[in-house]
Amino acid sequence: MTEMRFAGFGGQGIIRSGIILGRAISIYDHGFATMNQSFGPEARGGACSSQMVISDTKVLYPYVSRTDFLIAMSQEGYDKFIDELKEDGTLIIDSDLVKPKTDKKIFGIPSTRIAEELGNRIIANVVMLGFMTAVTKVVSVEAMKKTIPESVPQRFIELNIEAFDRGYHYRAE
Amino acid sequence: MKANPRDVFTGTYYIDGDVAAAYGALAAGCKFLGGYPITPSTEAAEAFARKAPYVGAQFIQMEDELGSIASVLGASWSGKKSMTITSGPGYSLMMENIGLGAAMEIPFVIINIQRSGPSTGVPTSTGQADIMQSKWGANGDYEVIALAPESPQESFDFAIKAFNLAERYRVPVMFMADECVGHMTEKVVIPDASEIEVEPRRFYQGKKEEYIPYRRDQDLVPPIVKAGDGYHLYITGLTHDERGYPLLDHRSLPKIEKAKVIHKKSTNPYLVDKIRKNKDEIIEMQEDHLEDAEVVIVSYGITSRVAYRAFEQARQEGIKVGMLRLITVWPFPDDRIAELAKKVKGFVVPEINYGQIVFEVDRCSHGKANTILVPHGGASVHKPDDILGAIKKIVKDNKKYEQVIEYTTTLEKTIFKGSLTEKIKK
């Protein structure tokens, strides 16, 4: 069983990320993934997180207690959830927006900046998803690539796939 | 009757409980939704609105919740399966007209995605504190059926079940999901229409001239007709007799005489009897390891999934715990609880409120077993450790409690630096 959490603020597509990942796992990878979300009243800018329990069998308890992966896209999200991360857990951050103070395993990517380079900051989450797929290997690339076109508007499919690839290959660069 | 294939969006989805409930309602043949946006139920209304034009259903966003519930009642009398979707504050506004629906014996479904209260509370997070309100919220006496799903898949299934029960018994059926289930996203499999059993409306089959609106069948439920079919209906929210005529003619009688007339003629007793007498058919629950259980966790909705972890841990530690999950919260399984109370040490009732169903459990146990409430104010769910702690407390305390014991949760301890009650009482 793998537990993970996306944290950031409203408008970054935190919950959308969870849905894409969960969909990829439960429909194309035939696993079980339960996604829970929590968000404030703000549509943009408020604290927001989605938690994900991934398992090979049916998920009974749907919440995370100790996360294996924390994907933080804001300082606030990092501060709030870093204690929840397991000792050997992995931290994935947007390196422009989060300044970590921890000795845990860290992978950083300037996802917002990459998204802006690609022309739309809204797809920062997809960049992050690509990067996360490469780092965590909880989901297959094929499943993600099948899911993304179903989850975004028609006219943005190519852009999103490109964003995903940029994220996925970021480590190699 | 099988569902209409046009209404069923067969496939495998990764959707949240709100959307699943909307798909379930559509599959059950719901053709009218009068709604008003309120967090966290909006996703359901939105999903319905997206699909409605494809299946000949109508979505209307009314000006407020009072309007939406009233329009649902009207639509149901026009012969369409109808529902509304709301959450706490909207639910409160609907109360008067839920009473009207019950009094007119209109089949309809209310999807209530519960949030933290009271008042506006925390709109974006969970609660289970409307459970008592669903039964007692409107003035006068009536009975309802309430269902509590625990996952998006159940959200879909129970939405169909809710419509079936509503049509079967001509009562308001409350679909009491909580925000957690509503916003939890999981795999939902929507089967083929041929696998979905749908209860058709109990239309009156006899001669038009002989129709009497509230003449009951064997099971105390009267058949229904559509408005505008020439039955010359007179339907009122006033206390009425079998013909639907209000019992106002006896105004001139002295009070006591009048009361006697009303007592004899009114159909009010059937509003409660048709559920109370048929409750064995309605009640559904899920039982787990009750055979050898010393302690039983009674839960419903999302709490049952949380409690499951405590259940597993307790079993690992060798405590004989059983699970009783209420699928229909109302009517309440009085007899089953009473039966269990005779053989177990106690009940642990975790709820995301400060005690509602726990009092029902306590009542039904007739002092034979102890009852512990694990309260939670909302905005989140229990910590499984608290539930485990309550289980251990029952095992350890070898005495009879004089009332429901409120377990002091870790959250309460951290915030009030101990038990609030004890602190003040000192």
Next chain:
Amino acid sequence: MRVRERIKPFGSEKPQPVKGELIIIEDRCKGCGFCVEYCPNDVLIVSDKFNSKGYHPPEVVHEENCRYCGFCQLVCPDFAIFSIEEKAVESKSNTA
């Protein structure tokens, strides 16, 4: 004192253009760009840097052009920018 309420300059000393100084509370900014767009004297541009929420706050580029009209303050939905009269600051800092 507001610009339009000032004493008319006729007959008195030569009018000095009013100069303002802009203060930007960067962490409140949500990068809507209203102040940049509607500044009559194009004092501001959108900066490159991120604030703590990941938005680009405005940056003063032509400070000398600011006439203390106050529109940026009025049009800012986030109360993140305001202007003060330059003189006032000096005198204030002197007394303080």
Next chain:
Amino acid sequence: MDPIIEIFKKGVESSQCDQKDICMVTDIAYHPEVTDYLGMDLFHTSRGRAIPFATGMKLANPRLKLAVFIGDLATLGGNHFVHAGRRNMDIHVICINHYHYKKVGGEYAPGVFPRVPLSPYGSFDEPLNIPHLARSCGAVYVARWTLLHANQLSHAIAESLRKTGFSVVDVISNEPDILDFYFQHSEIKNGEDTLNVKIVPDGKIIVGQFVDRERPNFIDSYNEQMTKVLGDKFVKIEV
């Protein structure tokens, strides 16, 4: 039988609508016999919610014609009135204004005459100008008559039933002994600007037909928009 029911029956007959399709929705308790007398269904709903109830009925079965009788419209159900007018929902409102609440003793209601004899202080509340509100919120047919103008009233009801949109007939009615007062104090001004038909303490009661216009109604605009966007995939709600 209540005089308004008689007048309504006449109106229905002269409107040549199929009686069977008409449904009465009220928030006033009428005697049950009116259903057989009129030959139509009657729904007595909770206070103030007759309009949304009728809205639901209309949308779920567009064949029906809904005659909504409301008493204390201007209070509890005011919002539903405004929004049904905005949507141009195809229902026909017959708004019966009494001087005071018939059922509730001497309390005054807005939308009626000020200075109610039974209310302890009378009413210093200014009454609502119902025809003007109806016009402002989008009604396609607005008329006002007193109970004395029985013929005009039944004609107005027939007219309003023929419209396919939100139509309002404002009926000023009270106990018979005050009919003489109507006779002396009412003035027929058809087509008058609704702004000027406010009821003021010492002025005339202006009656007449004020608005008669065409606007697309809710169901038509719904069908039109959905057909435009969805084409063949759109399924109309079945009768």
Next chain:
Amino acid sequence: MEAIITQQEAKRHPMDNLLRMDRMPHIWCPGCGIGNAVSAFADALDKLEYNLDKLCVVSGIGCTGRVAGYIKVDSFHTTHGRAIPFATGIKLGNPDIKVVVISGDGDLVSIGGNHFVHAARRNIDLTVICVNNFIYAMTGGQVAPTTPTPAYTTTSPFGNFENPSNVPQLAEAAGAVYVARWTALHMRRLTYSIVDALKKPGFSVVEVISPCAMYYSRINKLGDGLDMMKFYYDHSIIKHGEPTDHLEIDYQKEIIVGKFVDRERPTYSESMGKWFED
């Protein structure tokens, strides 16, 4: 950077005594115009030099409903649609208090429509600032009574087909004594209108057309808040005294702004006082 910080310490934001700066940044999205409405209101208060202790702000639910929480006067955040009756209670309970209702279109016109109508009819001495963004934003972009046809929203996924409400017309028909409408860009005029409305005894309504960059403009592909503001700049026409039935707002068409109604009617308290004297 450092220089700026020291200056901040030297001088606080000019609205500091009017706004709860301890709650900033507020919850509204980037490009949202509600902040502008608050800004104009605060500026109007500044101009009027009111005794802020005797001022009270009541809001309902919704994005605009949060305004009460940011204005540093006695402020109430009540239930959905019920800001006006709550304010009525305050006003009648203590007539010395100036009560202002700031809320959104959904809150005031949809669920609270009846209270809006009746408070206007009674002419209760309230000032209502209605921020109209054409959508229910707090709940995620549902169709509102003010949504123009055929705008798209989450509950009108195939285009809105309902006729929209016209707030100034409703206010006038119900009996408001002062009705004005401005967009979030007309900041100075809006401020002066609010000043006028606050000075006017009786039920006064100021409608503020405000961009919703998150839901309304995104789902209709109208760009961000700034694009909406530019649209207002290009398409708003000032016509004072325009008959209110001309004020319907069509989708992406011109918006008529200005002051439409300014009339005298006895307020509720005045009529009541007079009645008692008689």
Next chain:
Amino acid sequence: MKETNLAVLTGSHDLTGSQACAEGGLSAGCRFLGYYPIFPSFDIVERFAERFSDVKGVLIQMEDEISALAAVLGASWTGKKAMTVTSGPGFAQMAEHIGLGVMLETPCVIVDVQRDGTSEGSPSAPGGGDIMMARWGSHGDYEVIALSPNSPQEMFDMTVKAFSLSEKYRTPVILITDTYVSNLNEAVHIPDAKDIQIHTRKYYKGKREDYLPFQYDAKDLVPPMVDVGKGYRFHVTGLTHDERGYPVMDEKCQEWNVHRLVQKIRIFAEDIVDFEEEQTDDADVIVVSYGAVSRDVIHAVHQVREEGIRAGSLRIKTIWPFPEKKITQLAKKATHLIVPENNFGQICLEVERCARGRAETHYLYHASSRIGQSDDIVKLIKKVMKK
């Protein structure tokens, strides 16, 4: 002080329950009544209307019950004691604002003159179906105080008490009565103004800058209050809030806020509950009743006592909080508890719970008013005693 003298009509009067309720409100200092006319509550309004000019009170007929209670809450924050009167369907509409009243901790009194039946029911027949609604009618978790008088004198006393309790605990208090009691005409004694105990809300006395709207007193969990327009410039919200009144959307704040709201009543429940016992000491069967029905119960108990059955009566005066301990205690002594009600079984469920299986609970329900039908009660007492 003049005002008080006009408000309190000291002396003995012949009043109906409704009039007594209005007088009670005036004596307690109620100066604001927001209402919407609904049968059968308007008698109370009429009395107020006649008397309000004497005390310079405000009477407003709002557009519906929702706004009536909203206006009452608003008025209460201005420092005026405020109340509303309604009946079943109107009370159902007020549900949402009871929640707001609880959340904002606003003292106010709601008088519910119950009528018979579900929905519109029979407006003129007395009923008793709103008991559970008073407790559970609004969404979310909260506790209320509800009183149930059985005579015009009690209508007066309990209205005064309702105001005191609502001011003391800063919560809405509901007076549940019915058409029977409100129409009943009996002698009512109104004591001297100085003998009427009125509890006024706890006002904040500290420094203006330090005021926090929900900083509660550690002793009674009730935060002191201030009036609007006194320069405190506070903010209160129906959202879950911290002690500053600012909304905070998390689990901790929810627990801090709502747990206290619930406990501020539950902890002091024993101080609030009030009941009347008659001949319970040796009773084998105890009839538990409240409101109008209790008048018949006394009758029935006397009757069976004469026949040698040891019956007793417990009359509940404060329905919520429920006198749990008392019932548990009585259940130990008696073998049967009988609960006659004007509904299909509401309080009997509570009694059954509190009896904890020690005494058998029987309920006696009725489709319409059972007032004046003590025979049924006698019959049932005899039946259960025969077993």
